[in-house]
Amino acid sequence: MPNHLTLDTFSKLLDEMPSSNEWTSLSDSELTAQSVHKALDSIKDDLWVAAACADRILDDAVVQRVLLDIGLERTTVALRRCQAAAAVDDDSEDTTSATPETSVGRDALISHFNHLPADARLCAIRVVILDRMDRLNTYVEMCKLAPAESEEVVNTPDEWEDDPWAESAQPDAHKTADPPVALSAFLTDPLVRSACLFASHQWFSALGIMSERHAAHLWPYRVSVLDSIPEHVHPLSYREFLPALDASTNLEKRTRAIPWRPAADWCETPDVLATLNASGLNLDIPPPISDPTIQSRDEPSSAEELSEWYKRHIQRIISSTGMIDVALAVVQHAAPQGVAGLDEMGEELSLLARLVYDAPQSEDGIDDDWTLDRWYAMDPVTVVRAYLAHSTPETLAKDIWRLVMPYLFVLESRAERAGTPDPTIRTRILYEYILNVPLETAAAVFEASKPILPTAQRIIQNDEDMARLALACLYGSNSLDEWPTMNRIFECLPAWDITRDDDQEDAADTTIVSLGAFVTPSTTRPRCTASDLLIFFQPLPLSSLSRALDILDVHLESGEILSRWSVPAPLRWFLQSNSDVPEQRSWANRMARRAGGSEDKLNNLDDWEWLLEDMLKLTGKGDSGLRGAFGLLSQDEVLRIFLSGLLSTGNFSIAKTLLTSSKNKLSLSSESLEDICLSCSRELYDNASSGNYTFGEMKLAYECLDVPPPSDRLLKEKEFIEATSRLSSFNVMSGPGIAISPIEIRLTKDRLSLVSRVLSSNNDAYKHTEVILDLVHKLGLRNNVVAEVKTLAMLADTALQAEDFQRAYDTSERMVENVLALRSSYPDLDTPEIQEADEVCWVACFQLGRQPEFEDVEKKLSLLGRALELCPPEKLHDVLVAWRRLENEDIEAREERLAYRRDVKSGLRKPSGAAQNAAVSLRARLQDFHMPSPPLLSTPDAAALASRTFRSVAASFPFSVARGRSQASHQELERSRSGSRRREGEEISTQATRVLSKGIGWLIGADDE
Structure with missing residues (x-):
């Protein structure tokens, strides 16, 4: 027989010993009580039979018990021999009376084991069989208390809801679940592992049996077993396993122990086990619950350790499941068990449970996960907000009473327990919540x-x-937009019947003025919050509060009126504008204009009358004597603002009806009415995108002037609009491809420059003198002779450039007549107006009079004569030179004609040839004097040239290098007197070219050099 035996190699032991072929031929599934007895009873070798019983581990409790009973029976004889040997060593004569409590004779027992090693092995097998018998008994008892089996019921489709067989398909209510551990595993695995497995499957009745029957083995691992219970399980289900405190020892209570055997077997005593291990046979008997992976603690925990364990357990439950009610139940269980230090946590969990389970939740039912750490991090106001986050106005008051008030009472009691009582803590937190909620929520409070x-x-x-x-x-x-809600709040406020004297009213009004400055934004405080305002109102006495409520009433009424007409303002605006006239005026303008611009309002006379009544109401005083939103504005100013807003919408018929109505609500002086209409018309004009007054805003600007009775100012403005429309019809451009806008026309300081643009952009415009002059008159220059003279000068110059000399001459004649009429109307000819008109007139006459391509000498001499009459003294010489040159040409022409007639009469010449020679001679001389005509103002830069032309017209005669030209003129005169005709012709041609170049330059605006 081998000297080494382990509990896991019984099969090897059996192989080394004589065996029964009948036993080894039976499989585990074939074993029955009868077959076991039949196979083993006939075998006389106790060791072999005991090893065979220990070798077989079955899941059948009945057969397993038969095996264990046979094994115990076959080890009894060896047990007695060993007890006898140990008793002899202790000088005991009666070996049959030895008990497990008898001390073991170590040396004698070791000697006995060495002499009969089979007895040692039988004792070791007995230890194993006894442990298995205890476990078998425990397992059988646990199976009796197994919970009912819970099976998932499969949801059938809708069409099978009326299935007649559905009832029979339900699971048996009396069927019990199978244990989570098979009997074979339960008999061999460490007990602590099986206990943890039963705890994880919530077999708490079975776990209770294990704890009682194997208390000595499982007690050190109690914490690991508790940790195996799922966190979501309610503690009432396993309350008997939770640790409790023994008040007498202030230590943890030990688990109640009810072992299967009141006393351990002699083989199981520590001395015998130690002797077996020291026998040298290497029996290697492992502890029944040995598991190095699980921590153990045999000593009971102190009160502080228990408290810490409960806190950790509660934190673990909340963090892993979020089930506050389960954690709270743990605390509620620990309190009666004497565990201290959990009162505050229980209080917090109770409040948190109200938040999680009693407070209203969101409609989707999905809220944030709540943990104790998050709860502890929240300040009281945040907690109150969390309680009421999903309350409706209808349920808010009820939720405050059942959720918030208990929380506030807890805070107050804590402060008292901490020795720092704070009687204002409830109101302070509640008030802070009210100040930071929407008005609808505050109204419910x-x-x-x-x-x-x-x-x-x-x-x-x-x-x-x-x-x-x-x-x-x-x-x-x-x-x-919450004026109804604001009024609901106001209607809830108390009303005090207080008689105030003047000093008290003045103090209250001064307070309101200070409040207006307080709510005005600044760099240090961009926005005044409700909490800031409460600090301001806190020290106010009852009389000031009553006055403030009266002012609030007026402001709410004013706010409703402004909101009605689409110009709402926050209530603080009424405080800020209380003493600010420009701000009230600005808001009144906004009210009159924005209300009129709304598409769904003010579409009839009644709406406008309603708006007028409301605006006037805001300027008056109510029954309390307090002013409205526009209290700093006079009624006349408000009427003007109202009419301006009405006219800006283009409802001129309504405006006329209101002005002529018998109710006479819109009573304004004629001058004020005219000013308003002019202002509105100009505003419409400036905003117009097109100058055509037959549509759009320009049409409204024109028709607006028909609202008041006609006057010179209105007529002048209407003419200006007509002139603007005519300018637009001429396609005047402000840039390449950009038509001139009405605002550009109004902002043009020199209106005649607009006429210059018309003439430069239209080739035939100069032909319509009356049209152009009418345009000048309507541009605001009616009865302005100087402007008319300048316009005629531009027309003459444009005709000259177009080589329409006759029209240029006629226009120049009309210009001269206007200048002469102007001169005759002034006694003093040195006035600026006459000098300016003379300057323009003589330059224009001189230009046309010296034009070589204009063949009518008499008209040219007439024009040069007008130039001599009107030019300044320093320019006489230049005009005279042109006059004499033209006169000499006229004399030469006359002489040639007379010579031709004499020759024809005397027969020296033939009429045809002589006439032809004369014509050739004249053309040759004119050719020497000829210059190409200036290009028409149809070039790309025609507008710029014309503009510069007009500037030159208004200036003095722009000959360049006047002195040089004057000296040249003297030299020409001397050469003419010397009779050098040819050189004179050359000089005249050269000088004429230069003069005409400069002359055209003053028309197109060339700068002098």
């Missing part, structure tokens, strides 16, 4: 705090605090 309610039922129980909160909430709000 105020409605639940009405003074008519019993004090105990009011959320805000102090009337003065209620007024301060309402003022802070309303004036601190930026809302522009």
Whole structure:
């Protein structure tokens, strides 16, 4: 027989010993109680039979028990021999009376084991069989208390809801679940592993049996077993396993132990086990629950350690499942068990449970996960907001009473327990919440705090605090469309019957003025919050609060009116504009214009009358004597603003009806009415995109002038609009491809430059003298003779460039007549107007008079004569030179004609040939004097040339290098007197070219060099 035996190699032992072929031929599934007895009873070798019983581990409890019973029976004889040997060593004569409690004779027992090693092996096998018998008993008892089996019911499709066989398909309610551990594994695995497995499957009844029957083995691993229980399981299900405190020892209570055998077997005593291991036979008996991977603690925990374990366990439950109710139940269980230090955590969990389970949730049911760490990180106001985050106005008051008030009472009691009582903590936190919620939510709180309610039922129980909160909430709000809600809040406020004297009213009004400055944004405080306003209202006495509520009433009414006409303002604006006239005027203008611009309003007379009534109402005082939003504006100014807004919309028929109505709501002086119409017309004019006054804003600007009775100012403005329309018809451009806009026309300081653009951009415009002059008159230059003279000069110059000499001459004659008439109307000819007209006139006459291509000498002499009459003294010489040159040419022509007639009469010449020679001679001389005509103003830069032309017309005669030209003129005169005709012709041609070049230059605006 081998000297080495392990508990896991019984089959090897059996192989080394004589065996029964009948036993080895039986498989585990074929074993029955009868077959076991039949195969083993006939075998006399106890060791072999005991090893065979230990070798077979079955899942059948009945057969397994038969095997264990046979094994115990076959080890009994060896047990007695060993007990006898140990008793002899202890000088005990009665070996049959030895008990497990008898001390073991170590030396004698070792000697006995060395003499009979089979007894040692049988004792070791007995230890294993006894442990298996205890486990088998435990397993059988656990199976009796197995929970009912829970099977998932498969949802059938809708068409099978009425399945008649559905009832029979339901699982048996009395069927129990199979244990999570098979019997064979339970008998061999460490007990702690099996206990943890039962705990994870929530077999708490079975776990209780294991804890009682194997308390000595499982106690060190109690924490690991508890940690195996799923966190979501309610603690009531496993409360008997949770640790408790023994008040007598202030240590953890030990688990109650009810082992299967009141006393351990002699083989299981520590001395015998130690002797077996020291026998040298290497029996290697492992502990029944040995598992090095699981931590153990045999000593009971202290009170502080228990408290810490519970806190960690609660944190683990919340962090892994978020089930606050389960964590709270753990605390509620620990309190009666004597575990201290969990009161505050229980309090927090109770409040958190209200938030998670009792507070209203979002419609989708998906809220953030709540943990204790997150809860501890929240300040009280944030907690209140979380409680009421999903409350509706209808449920808010109820939620405050059942959720928020308990929380606030807990905070107050904590402060008292901490020795720092704070009686204002409830109101302070609640007020801060109210100040930072939407007005609709705040209104629900105020409605639940009405003074008519019993004090105990009011959320805000102090009337003065209620007024301060309402003022802070309303004036601190930026809302522009919640006027009904604001009125609901106002209607909930208390009304005090206070008689104030003048000093008190002045103090209250001064307070309101200070409040206006307080709410005005600044660099240090861009926005005044409701909390800031509450600080401002806090020290106000009752009389000032009452006055503030009266002012609030007026402001709410004004706010509703402004909102009605699409110009809403926050309530704080009424404080800011209380003493600001420009701000009130600006808002009145916005009201009159934006209301009129709304498409769904003001489409008839009644709407406009309603708007007028509201605007006038805002300027007056109510029953309390307080001014409205426009209280700093006079009624006359508001009427003017209203009419301006009405006219800006183009509803001129409504404006006329209001002005002529018998109700006479819109009573304005004729001068004011005219000013308003002119201002609105000009505004429409400036905003017009086209100058055509038959449509668009220009049409409105024109028709606006028909609202008041006619006057010179209105007529002048209408003519200017007509002139603008005519300019647009001429396609005047302000840039390449860009038509001139009305605003550019109005901003043009020199209106005649516009006429110059017309003449330069239209080849035939100069032919329509009356049209151009009418355009000048309507541009605001009617009865301005100088402007008319300049216009005629431009027309003559344009005709000259077009080589239409006759039209240029006729226009020049008309210009001369206007100048002479102007000179005759002034006693003093040195006035600037006459000098300017003379300058333009003589230059224009001189230009046409010296034009070589104009063949009518008499008309040219007439023009040069007018130039001599009107030019300044320093220019006489230049004009005279041109006059004499033209006169000499006329004399020569006359002489040639007379000589020709004499020759024809005397027969020296033939008429045809002589006439031909004379014509050739004249053309030759004219050819010497000829210059190409200046190009027409149809070139790409015609507009620029014309503009510069006009500037030159208004200036003095622009000969360049006047002195040089004057000296040249003297030299020409001397040469003419010397009779040198040919040289004179050359000089005249050269000088004429230069003079004409410069002459054309003054028309096109060339700069002098």
